[in-house]
Amino acid sequence: MVGRRSLKADFCPSARSLDVIGDWWSLLIVRDAFDGLTRFGEFQKSLGIAKNILSDRLRTLVSRGILELAPAGDGAVRQEYRLTEMGRDLFPVMVALRQWGERHLFEADEQRSSLVERDTGLPVRLDIRTQDGRAIGPDETVILKVPEPE
Incomplete structure (x- = not known):
């Protein structure tokens, strides 16, 4: 192994x-x-x-x-x-995994647990935003990699 x-x-x-x-x-x-x-x-x-x-x-x-x-x-x-x-600080990671699973791993009418705000019962949603607050997706981003040492 x-x-x-x-x-x-x-x-x-x-x-x-x-x-x-x-x-x-x-x-x-x-x-x-x-x-x-x-x-x-x-x-x-x-x-x-x-x-x-x-x-x-x-x-x-x-x-x-x-x-x-x-x-x-x-x-x-x-x-x-x-x-x-x-x-x-792992909370957004856990919410992102949950949302991905909800979107891709359950049928529309299939029962599942829900993450809601304790006081209101409203569903929690995670959005990815730029520093100035605009919504952004993977097609609008790029990873700036560290140059390989020579």
Whole structure:
């Protein structure tokens, strides 16, 4: 089996991001953390993931700064996993994945979960905009790559 190559020195921000959060279990853990799960057992029950794999993914998410361990809010000796600021910054990524899945992976009348604003119940939508606020799509963008060293 070929080992996974680290992308942490890559010039591409997408590659570096995937180096930190690029497996599906990690993204599902982050999804559940946004949904309010904080305890090992809650993640395990929600995901149906083997305990050793969950333990490894949680340890990695903590070491990479996505989650942090904090004392349980109820005063118990156990600790909880909470999203850090870096982890909370994954919210647009999670919304984008959700919207892509809604658009391409469900039939029009198929039931699915929904992301809505807590206070109003209105659906959440992510738009990509330029710095001056104009909507923009992939045909109007270009990646400015770092020149290869000579």
